[in-house]
Amino acid sequence: MATRDVILDAAARVLRERGLANATTKEIAREAGFSEATLYKHFRDKLELMVMVLHERGPQFIPMLQTLPRRAGTDPVRDILTELAEVCITFYRDGFPMFASIFSDPAILSAHRERLRVQNLGPHRANEALAAYLRTEQELGRIAPDADTEALAGLILGACFQHAFITHFMPEPRDDRTAAAAFVSQLRL
Numbered sequence: 001m002a003t004r005d006v007i008l009d010a011a012a013r014v015l016r017e018r019g020l021a022n023a024t025t026k027e028i029a030r031e032a033g034f035s036e037a038t039l040y041k042h043f044r045d046k047l048e049l050m051v052m053v054l055h056e057r058g059p060q061f062i063p064m065l066q067t068l069p070r071r072a073g074t075d076p077v078r079d080i081l082t083e084l085a086e087v088c089i090t091f092y093r094d095g096f097p098m099f100a101s102i103f104s105d106p107a108i109l110s111a112h113r114e115r116l117r118v119q120n121l122g123p124h125r126a127n128e129a130l131a132a133y134l135r136t137e138q139e140l141g142r143i144a145p146d147a148d149t150e151a152l153a154g155l156i157l158g159a160c161f162q163h164a165f166i167t168h169f170m171p172e173p174r175d176d177r178t179a180a181a182a183f184v185s186q187l188r189l
Helices: 003-022 025-032 036-042 046-056 061-071 077-104 106-118 123-139 149-166 176-185
Strands: none
Touching (some): 003 025, 003 036, 003 077, 025 036, 025 046, 061 077, 061 123, 077 106, 077 123, 077 149, 077 176, 123 149, 149 176
16 A cells, blocks of 8 residues: 555544544554654644645545536436435544634634635535536436426535534434435425
């Protein structure tokens, strides 16, 4: 396995267990079996490492959003949305330790926002991608013509976020697949 991949795997474990603020590059390097110098040959800093963990080692939520345009008009909309919602729930749940660290420190949050701005990324892109997919399905006649696609995207992603958040506090009231299907079933498509 390539050094970069080993570091990403180690960082994913450490960041999920300890969060961004409580994890050190020294600890991540040790977990990977390399020196900090090796880590810095592949990643600029801990924040870049966290962003790469979210993109490359997290549930495939971001790549799935990117493939939505190709899926328009194929499988049933409810099936696609349920699959997306289930992956989204896992992405949010796995990411909470990192997200909490980002929001707990104004300097980290500012640096993270700037990094995302430069890369033209951010949480709003998930809403935009899902709303664009829903508009395409609407144009194909597979979603009600008067449905507010931006509101639908916000409702789906917001429900997934809330479900993931709650599962950190108590046993899941229902499994992720059941919750995802329930959220989607309530939408007027």
